[in-house]
Amino acid sequence: MTTIDDLRQTFFEESAEGLEAIDTGLNDLNEQSPEETVNAVFRGIHSIKGGAGVFGFGSLVDFAHVFETVLDHVRHGKLAPAPQVVEVLQKANDTLSDLVAMARSGETPPANFDADSRSALKQLIGAGDDDDEKGAAADFDDIDFQPIRVDDAEFEPQTQRFDLTYRAAQAQYDDKFAAVLKGLRAVGRVTLQADIEGVPVLKECDPHEAYIVCSGTIEGELALAELRDIVSDIDPSESWSISDGDAAAASGTPVDQADMVPMVDAPPLADATPAEATPTEATVQAPAQAAEPQEPREASAKHSVTTTIRVDLEKIDRVVNMVGELVISQTMLGQLFQNVKGDAEGRMAQVLEDVFLHTRELKNSVMAMRAQPVRSVFQRMSRLVRELSVKTGKRVRLETFGEGTEVDKTVIERLSDPLTHIIRNSMDHGIETPERRRAAGKPEEGTITLLADQRSSRIIIEVSDNGAGIDAERVIKKARDQGLIPMEGHLSEDEINNLIFMPGFSTASGVSEISGRGVGMDVVRRNVQDLGGRITLKSTPGKGMTIQLALPLTLAVMDGMIVKVATETYVMPISSIVECIRPSASEYHSLLGTRGALRLRGAVVPIVYLSELFDLSSTRETTDESTVIIIETSEGVRLGIVVDQLLGHQQVVIKSIEENYGAVRGIAGATILGDGHVAFILDAERLGEFAKYPEFVTARKEQYVQ
């Protein structure tokens, strides 16, 4: 049962879409933008106003009305959408969005909450402050309507007659036939005749075959679509067909045509070509619609093809969870199957294969439901760049690519913060002032490029600018001043670049309005890591820098490598694994201050014994079975994890242990394996820290001292 509360919820969802449409429109809005851009913005505001009116959000209606009035001026060419006008409009949209949020949470906006924005809007169109809508008339009864007289006679039902055919694809064993007949008889006069000519003699009868075809007519007040609704409600199979006489005749249904009443006074039917078929079309007065009746109808037809339904996210999450459980059950089934011997084995293997295939498909489909294009986030960024350009006096153009790339909704929601931060950073520290750019021989206008792309199971988001890049000298000096790194020693290029991700690091000489407010790039890295992603940075001094985020497609299910250490089983996310090797005993080295190291194609890779890390055994025994999993953390640190055995590759469902127990260093979560056992999922990022801090860093220091 739909309640007003549900509808209110729907209104807020629609408003969110409306706000986004307004935002998009305003971003594209300039003096040259097409009429449709302004109209889209106008419609967005109007819809919010309309809905707010129905649900009685007075302050929202009032503000939206002023906003709408200004847009109306723009629409009619009375106000040119110059940049400063657009800025006021964007601010107004912020206010509108705040008001919507307040209405949603049930807050009453503080007095004069929208006063600034409102008077800014009014200034644009030169309206006075007293020109308020609060006292607007709610009735216009003084207006003279010329109501068309509606006699009771007008309500006389119009009787229409349609052809009715029943032709089942196969025998039906239920009582739907009778139910449909009953339903139809309730709304009209039904005549139906069975054609039994196709029925063979009894012994040749296939019990699953439907031989009987019925045809006849129904006469009643209801329209075709309504009749069809009645039938499909009862019998969703396509056994029944209802059509008007002409269509039926064309398809050759055996109906007595002499009986047909020509449809002179009935309006044309919904599924036949509606308006243009009638001779009265020429009298349609609305000129725009009469002139091009074909095109808009096509548009609306297209509209109905891409139907969408609104589903509560919670419901989808429930499906995602169930699919997760299914993946577990399926794995269990697979494991049980290994004990099955005998005749059934071959066939069972086949079926099991299908189950695996379908589960994977199901998982992908469900994940696709949660996926949304990154467009919405990117659009917010273009707005941000515009605002910051004004504030910093730097000229910057934002180019976006791959906006259609789809990412899990949760990832999208949590992408906005880090991206905002990275872009603020680029605008503040990366892109130079126009003068300095000119001096460096670069175009005055800087460019920030936002790119999204899907590469296998990862989403790549890249933010690059053609600014000054990272000033290594300055970064090192700052880091030393702030005591983040030792005063002596050489740092590799990567290490220098990574310094900006260190907690507490800031090159900003003062706290500017834009960045340097104490939340640094370390928070960005933290955000990205929380999403299971990795962040890398490349900088070319003088040319610019690129920050790349690699994010998982989904947060709920992942591919894992099942490993065994002593008596325990762990899962290592495949996404962090670079390779797995089985070195001979002579390739393990011990290095002063480290937990061990491995020589891998000329490079030295520090290793961590998982057994030691988790106190499973105190020895560092390596056997022939021992495998080293080389992982790479988002900081680009390579690390070898020594395990006893690789058990295989499996899709696992991530269950949080943080929620139920607490955060454990080195553990990202837990999952249920095929045999029903719980296994911990390793956190590659944190494992990297084990290798680095403190021993690894100390070791490096000692090396340098030598």
Add this chain to the structure above:
Amino acid sequence: MPNAAALKVLVVDDQFSVRQMTRLALEKIGVRLIHEAENGQTAFATAVAQPLDLIISDFNMPEMDGIGLLRAVRGHQAIRKLPFILITGRGDRELVVKAAQAGVNNYVVKPFDEAILRQKMEAVLGRIQ
């Protein structure tokens, strides 16, 4: 004198929530046969194809607005007498005047409840049973 249960009403608005609110109000009046359309174009196609007793339409919609729909209905021989109620906002006086000239039968101002809607419908259709 129309019987609410037999009234066939078409509700036109591009916003799902507004259509549903209108539907809710209609259902409280006792109307059961409710069609919905999300713009003037589809509304007009429905009005031409379905026997209707009343159209309740919003004004601002993509693909033919409320006035456009009204003019199209008034200009179509078979349905030109179809009663038409416009949904408007507070202070949209200009719009109501325009609609009155185009032959609208009445208007209803948002927010409205079933009592107001009923009153407006009765003004147009006569007492609803």
